Amino acid sequence: QVALVQSGGGLVQAGDSLRLACEASGRTLSRNTLGWFRQAPGKGREFIVAINWSGDSTNYADSVKGRFTISKDNAKKTVYLQMNSLTPEDSGDYYCAAAVSSKMLVLGRPDYWGPGTQVTVSS
Numbered sequence: 001q002v003a004l005v006q007s008g009g010g011l012v013q014a015g016d017s018l019r020l021a022c023e024a025s026g027r028t029l030s031r032n033t034l035g036w037f038r039q040a041p042g043k044g045r046e047f048i049v050a051i052n053w054s055g056d057s058t059n060y061a062d063s064v065k066g067r068f069t070i071s072k073d074n075a076k077k078t079v080y081l082q083m084n085s086l087t088p089e090d091s092g093d094y095y096c097a098a099a100v101s102s103k104m105l106v107l108g109r110p111d112y113w114g115p116g117t118q119v120t121v122s123s
Helices: 102-106
Strands: 004-008 010-013 017-028 033-039 045-051 059-062 067-073 078-083 093-100 117-122
Touching: 004 093, 010 067, 017 033, 017 093, 017 117, 033 067, 033 078, 033 102, 045 067, 045 078, 059 102, 078 093, 078 117
Parallel strands: 010 117
Antiparallel strands: 004 017, 017 078, 033 045, 033 093, 045 059, 067 078, 093 117
16 A cells, blocks of 8 residues: 655745655555646646656646656655746645556546645735
């Protein structure tokens, strides 16, 4: 079994930066794709970005490309989401996810979900 523990998030102003972290505990996640989703109030969960286990392949949604950066530390079993130039439209609950299949992760059907962390960007 795998547990994803999230940290970071909070209230920031437009233009600020924020970093989220997601640490995996339990069995190894080797060959898993890790990613982040967000869900704004009243909306569905939106794919943001994914990274493969080796870290040499990433996939960003157009809405965050150029502003958000995903990275990972395999030794710490942690994936990070660096968010820059935040806007109020970036507000929502952010979820990390892990999946053996990168396709399934991008489709919003990962093997594991983190509990979510709230990000609020004020104008």
